[in-house]
Amino acid sequence: MSIQVKNNVKWVGIKDWETEYFHGTEYKMGRGTSYNSYLIQEEKTVLIDTVDHQFDEQFIANLEQEIDLNQIDYIITQHAEHDHAGALSTLMAKIPNTPIYCTEAGVDSIIGHHHQPDWDFRVVKTGDTLDIGNGKALVFVEMKMLHWPDSMATYMTGDNILFSNDAFGQHYCDEHLFNDEMNQTELFDECQRYFSNILTPFAPLVKAKIEEVLALGVPIDIIATSHGCIWRENATQIVEKYYEWSQAYKEDRITIVYDSMSGNTRIMADAVAKGIRRESPNTAIKIYNISRHDKNVILASLFRSKGVLVGSSTMNNVMMPKVAALLEEVHGLRFKEKAAAAFGSSGWTGGAVKRIDSRLKEAGFSVEEPLHLHWKPDGEGVATCVEYGVSIAKTWNDQNVVAADMGEKPQEPEVVTSQADEQPLPEVRASRQATQEDAKTEIKPESHADDCTCYLCTVCNWVYDPKVGEPNQNVEPGTSFHDLSDSFLCPECGLGKEVFEPIA
Template sequence: MKKLVKNNVDWVGYIDWELDSFHGDDYSIMNGSSQNAYLIREEKNILVDTVWAPHRFEFIENLKSEIDLEEIDYIIINHGEIDHSGAIVDLMKLIPETPIYCTANAIKSLEGQYGKQDWNFNVVKTGDSLDIGNGKSLIFVEMKMLHWPDSMAVYMTGDNILFSNDAFGQHYAVEELFNDKADPCLLDREAMKYYANILNPFSPLVSKKIEEVVGLGVPIDIIAPSHGAIWRDNPLQIVEKYAKWADAYSEDQVTIVFDTMWEGTTKIAYEIAREVSKQSPDTIVKVFNIAKTDKNEIMTEVFKSKAIAVGSPTVGNNILSTVAGWLHFLKSLKFKNKRAAAFGCYGWSGEGVQVLVEKLEDAGFKVSDVNIKSMWNPDESDFEKVPELVSSLLSQED
């Protein structure tokens, strides 16, 4: 079913209310999602992206009900990842000669996933344009590593629409389509979660790309991403948020994450939380058991935090596997300018806290020299160290 975006531009994508994970099971989805595809009808008819393979036949049938497929003049593939290109193979069986416009890297990713199909590829780069009639054109902007090497965006003149692909999107199902119709709290949360868990490693590139897009000096009335709500009410608000998020973002928050065997490490975590509130009443404090909380939700809170404390008991001369896996993910997200501290319990050898310190340093955190290493269960002598640990996390000194 089409939905009007603006003038001769319709949304022809798929809203997936039941989707609960993405990138395999690596990204959790709490509020559904969408695969946004767009149909432009000027003197030329252009399809911008498709949908995920499980929905390809429904997508093609819906597209047929809107336009004779033979009347599609061009197909734009902004990004070859399967959630955007999943219908392309079956669609091209029906219209095999239709020109496809994409980056050179997109050809590699499409052929790598679907094999060499002898499609009519047309390679574009930043600044190239395509005349679509009625005085309008499409201008291509490469978006390398946001978040694949093949990614690009397309700007439509006249209607001033930026088809931004994965930039500025969210995994969030919005039947009403637009940001002014969405729950603003959920929209902001899902946009931040998407940035923190997917785009943050590429923040330096995000900053440069924002400068490039703004530097085009063109009006932007609508930002139409490939997932979630379309930004039509003050669309540049999400660009402004990306600019902030890309600049080593943090709020006045401390997040405490841990796993435990026999609750000793839990006691330390809770005491740290109480002490943060005692020393800095205005600071937000969040506490999460890694084994019981979704990792992407935790990472969104870490993204917001100026400091974290991470705890694990020692097991097998190391740390719990739940914490080790979480720390591996933490390193991959490349957070900047954040402090950290380590804590945990042990029974015999007690290597766990030092392992935490090393892994946090490896993940780019400024790690406190103060840690809490409690034998068996924490007692008053252990809790007496908590104020100094918290003070180091709250410190403003480099």
């Protein structure tokens, strides 16, 4: 069953009430998901994305009730992952000569998934347009690494719809389709959980891409995502939220997460929380046992927190396995400007606390001295934990006061929404950005001294070393990062200077 989005645009996707996991078992869905596909019927008929492969027959059957498949002029594939393009093979078996519009990286991804190199691929870049008749056009925007190299978004002029791919979506299945019809608490909880668990590593790029889309100067009335709701009432509120979340986001919240063999580390966690509450009564404190709570909920809480305490019993002189796994994910998510500390109880040695402390430092946290106790905390041990919590709260409050005094509140992007008396749309010109053949050799200095001037790509971790330069782009050794051309691209992932940060 189709649902009208606006004028000649229909939703023809699938709602999946039963699915529990995404990315293998790494992302647990509490409320299912949807696979959003869109049918545009102007002078040209366009299909934007398909659905997950497990629903390919149902998708085709539903689509055939809407239209003769042979009338589809173009297929837009914004992302080749199976939950976006899984039904593509089944569809193309019926209409094999239909052109597929995608990015250059999309060609590789689609062939890699479907093994059909002879399909009619049409490569697009940011700013390229496709006329679909009736005075309307599709404008393409590459969204590299949000969250795959092949990702792109599509803007439809005239109706002012941004088909945003994974950006601004959420794994959330509801009886309704539009944001104003849904439970707002549930909706924004799923939005933030999706961002924190999936898009956080690419936060600098999120900010840059939002600015790039808005620089087109076109109004946005509807944001049609690939998963979850379609934003139609105050659609750009989610753009403003993403912009805020992409800039080292944190609230007055502290998350304590632990695992415990005998309950001793749990006693420590409760006592530390009591100390934090005593010193900072307005700070939200969330306590989780990693063995018993949803890992993705924990990661979302870490994303929201100004500080994190990670505790573990010591087993075989190392931390508990689930704590180690969580820290590995935390390292990959690359949270910014957050404080952390390690704690734990042990019988005869405290190897877990030392390892947690080391991993937190490697993950880029500002780390306080750890707290380690032997055996089960007695009255004196509990008092030590309470005082530790008091000290932690005071230190982290002071750090955030200093940061607030030194910094400015992030500026929200100017978002254009159309009015009833809107002026004619500005001309959207195709602008092909300079491209560079990807270099396959990763260049990394062996060490970084205190006076290091290297810069790190926050998306793929490639390092620009001024001493080496970048020979594939004719950058001579001795060229500082600030002297690089604005057209400089990371040779590993192909992104621009905006995603680089100095190595501390």
